[in-house]
Amino acid sequence: MRINLLATGRRRTFRGAPQTLLNVVAAAFACWVIYANIFVISDPLVLGILFVSSIYTIMFIVIGHSPRASNKPTIVDWALSGLSLAAGVYFFINAQAISDRITLLDPFTPPQFFFGTSLLLLTLEATRRTTGLGLTGVVGAFLLYNQFGYLLPPPFGHGISDFNYLLDILVFTTDGVFGVPIQVVASYVFLFVLFGTLLAKAGGGDFFFNLAASLTGRSPGGPAKVAIISSGLYGTMSGSPTSDVVATGSITIPIMQRLGYTKRFSGAVEVAASTGGSMMPPIMGSAAFILAEYTGTPYRDIVLAAVIPALLYYLGVFLQVHLRSVRYDLRPYEDEVQPLSQTLKEGWPYLIPIALIIGVLVAGFSPVITAGVGALAVVVSSMLTARTRMSPRDILEGLAETTLRILPVAGACAAAGLVIGGLSMTGLGMKAANVILELSGGAVVLTLIIAAVVTIILGLGMPTPSAYILAAVLVGPALAKLGYPILESHMFLLYYAILSALTPPIAVAALAAAAIADEDPIVIALSAVRLAVIGFLIPFVFIWNPAILGQGDAYEVVMAILGSISAVCGIAVTFEWAKFPGGSAVAWPIKLALVACGVMAVTPFTVVALIGMAVSAVLLIGTYMYSRRFAEEAKRRSTNETVA
Template sequence: MSQAQITATESPPWTRTLFAVAIAFSLFQIVTAAFHPLSSQVLRAVHVGFLLLMVYLALPAPGQRPLARVASWMLAAAALVTAGYQWVYEGELIQRSGDLTEADMAVGLVLCVLVFEAARRLMGLALPSICALFLAYALLGQHLPGDLAHRGYDLDQLVNQLAFGTEGFYGTPTYVSATYIFLFILFGAFLEQAGMIKLFTDFAMGLFGHKVGGPAKVSVVSSALMGTITGSGVANVVTTGQFTIPLMKRFGYGAGFAGGVEATASMGSQLMPPVMGAVAFIMAETLNVPFVEVAKAALLPALLYFASVFWMVHLEARRAGLSGLPKAQCPDPWAAVRQRWYLLIPLGILVYLLFSGHTPLFAGTVGLALTAIVVLGSAVALRVSAFKLRCAFWVALGLLCTAFFQLGIAVVFAVIAGLIGLCAWHKGSHATLRLCLQALVEGARHVVPVGVACALVGVIIGVVSLTGVASSFAGFILAIGEQSLFLSLLLTMLTCLVLGMGIPTIPNYIITSSIAAPALLELGVPMLVSHMFVFYFGILADLTPPVALACFAAAPIAKERGLKISLWAVRIALAGFVVPFMAVYEPALMLQGGGVLAVLYVLLKAALAIGLWGAVFTGYLLQPLRRWERLLGLLVGVSLVVALPWSDALGFVLAALLIAQHFWRARGQARVPA
């Protein structure tokens, strides 16, 4: 599976058209987020219309170029018609809900074809094929034997469910894409254009570049930091990877290992609060819980994941004898912060708002507005030599941040408009204006594959809601769970990994959470933990062969086969695979129940188990491990995970003995003269 990059690189009119559509898309989303002029249903319909419009303009069908362009323009026009139909006839559609006219049927069928074809052009056949199977099940499932059979549904019932309700193409995932996801992606696009990537990489390089295995550690830390603003693993690979992968290769790391480190660290970015990628917002909306609860539940597992990757990188560097860069070649991390500290203002306010109880929509709007103000205002201030004017800008920014909570979003956007006008008037400011326009375009471009996936998986949500098929699969898992919860978890994990071979993280989560998560809840797993379990392995699916999207994204940068990078990525992330299982047996790891002492205890267990398994799978601690040490370390890690009354005590005792004897042996060998 490949994720198409929507770029307009053909003739200039084609480029200008896409550029204009992308800017219009972003401005539409900003206005609707700030002022809410449209109903939720119309917002979703227009959002999907813009997504389809960009896909068909950017990715024409194969064939003769003029005919392909004409066909794509016709499909793009049809996409606008479906959105306009929902807008113009909104009241009538509500009044006759369930009783479709011929025009309704035609629009619904056209929308179905457009969404499937757009997903095929973007992602290949895997996800559309799975969704087509669900469609076939809804239409023909009454002929199946046993518990899988349903009462049967006509075509008009299915079209009404998918195209004119809130459980199909315009379901919860599309609503989240049209609100939270777009704002946060646009927020990240503005920060990236303003130089946040350089800030993160310089900071990570300054702190860890000169350490043992420094280039690989820079990759881990910079990817973790980038995850706080992007939440897209593949995007993280192709941004930070352009710098870190060649750097790792230059200092002795193999191409496969370098690509594997970057892919593993980048996919973990979707676990890192506050943004956490699109899935976290969908999870919060699905579970009807505040987003901050999802972010808090993900915090410790995310830290453990990156700690395990960092530990594996350190041990591999020690084993291979790889040193870091000369300290003189590493930038000063605090100088990088002093140079671009203002970029941290919107991120800090965003985190504050999210964790102080505000909605993600409000927090994202404020963060986006402040980002635009900071970027534009600082650009203006830096071009003016007068010290007083620079100081006045920062004072005005502080007053604006204070006034925002009293005067509302309209004030912010009025100030943004003024700053844009000032930038356009000021001599030499065209580059800044282009930066802002490019950020609007990049935000729209990056949301397209996410949004189309959200729309298409509405087929699965709609069919599951219509037929109740989830109960059959849940019953199967429950039957296994009566014998062993571990087997149920293993089956769920395998389902996530197998689905991840062909579909992105968002539909993977939606499918498995709709089918498997309710079964885990029946087995006593807390609701949020069960959803985080499938979310976690949906992310790791992008590292597992044979598809491994993140690894294949790193392949051209590393100049290595994607499969080899994937094998390295699984090995590097292997210790992290245990975290979701530990969270199921010890929900305190996700801050679900238990006090501070319970959280600290399970965190200690998880860190010890991950640390030992990292040494086991690299075969090195202070020196190469013997076979019996590796076997014992593996058993100790297992005993710390299973959470039986006697297993923790046994695990701690054996871990202490193993580590003590290894240190003693390493110390003894160090005394032996060479």
């Protein structure tokens, strides 16, 4: 029997009274999260316990034990849900006693041991149902190492052999299940997902699609360019490449195929564009919030640092799509595309909450306040026109949908907390870092390549937050030992954790696109990797030249931007064979020269960068002019032959 490591439990659908009751419960939970984050200063441990136990209570009813589970909750589901609720009630009632415990010194009472062990096992089952056996197996392997690693020889062994020690760290402190990942989900991530959900409920998704169509729909390859822009705009709200593919790809992929685009190309464009959404400020994905909390870097600094690399990524994808569209004469959008002025006239209220989020974030307010202001702004601004106005039912459904959308993220992050807690108490993270440095011999470039490969492997089939967390604790210490600043090194890991969603052999984003495009997911993934090649190169650039992340004075940042744009143009031309209008492909020596000039252009050395940009510009302009002259001569010869 074939086992699908990515298979998750069935997402149940309810109707009538059960659905109404679920919506009310989920909306009430969302209201509590808002209240607890904005109006109450809660103890992190208590907040984490209440959040996790409440999420599990809902999760085991909504998500079945397997893909073929019954649409109705079974007795086992109700039992697990009830146990989750009982654990939450117990920990809440005894919160003060648990907070006053001296970790590793005070013995457990029988109820503490029972409910603590129950939460540990419930977390494993919640992870299996929401993310599949892949991440569950990884977490299980780490737990086995934590418990039995003392049997291993040095340097991989450790001295911990007591289950009570393990339970104390992983459940009764904020270093395990209730650690940084779940704290972030219970605050920043939940509120930003609420913002995105409410904006979509108000019609924001349609507005972004229409805006993209108005900007690029009539140009060559218009539908593909619409997919790039709309997926980027939607992806920064969803923060999940897979959900972005499903949400926007269900519209863009069929349109591209209807106009004659290949299944492979249609799916690849959507995958590359949707994956980039998790890199795109101002919201980015949940992994970025975890990065902020884990490294102690203000989220505003991360957003500002991510702007230039994200725009360069989309510039690369856009240029490659444009060049391929010109090369194969891909058709523009056939349906009626309304003018940009009309799109903005109808949808201007959607721009208000986005502008407010950016303004509040730049002003220095916390992500919690920023997200709260954004969500409130969506509701208020939607009331400004009849077309966008949200009803009380829309708001209720938005609150409930936020809770249901957070279920898989919470399951993955609770499991990741187990990994972090186990690694911190056994010291495996530093041991893994030493192994990486031994393999690379301390060579900087080789260490970075190994770090990138390991991060992508860790992310295969994993949600982005889990991939980043595993990379941060296993690979991050190696980069720290090389002396790299924490922001650059963790942004490096974040990028490859995100890109793992489109990287074969698993490529979860490509799997989602394959179902829509009716194409082999590996074929789509390979094409998506080619379109996203700039994304695989950018992390090395901002390690080499931190000005790309805005680290430096204005002159350095401007030079880095200009050099990067030059490099992106050269690499896009190289990968798409430089098929200019009416011309032929550029010769390989010129392509190699463009790549070399791109490397020179992104260096932090001004003279070298200027030479690289200048030579690259000459090559691009010269090649373009030659191709046009070649096309004109070919057309003239064809005309003369026809007359003759």
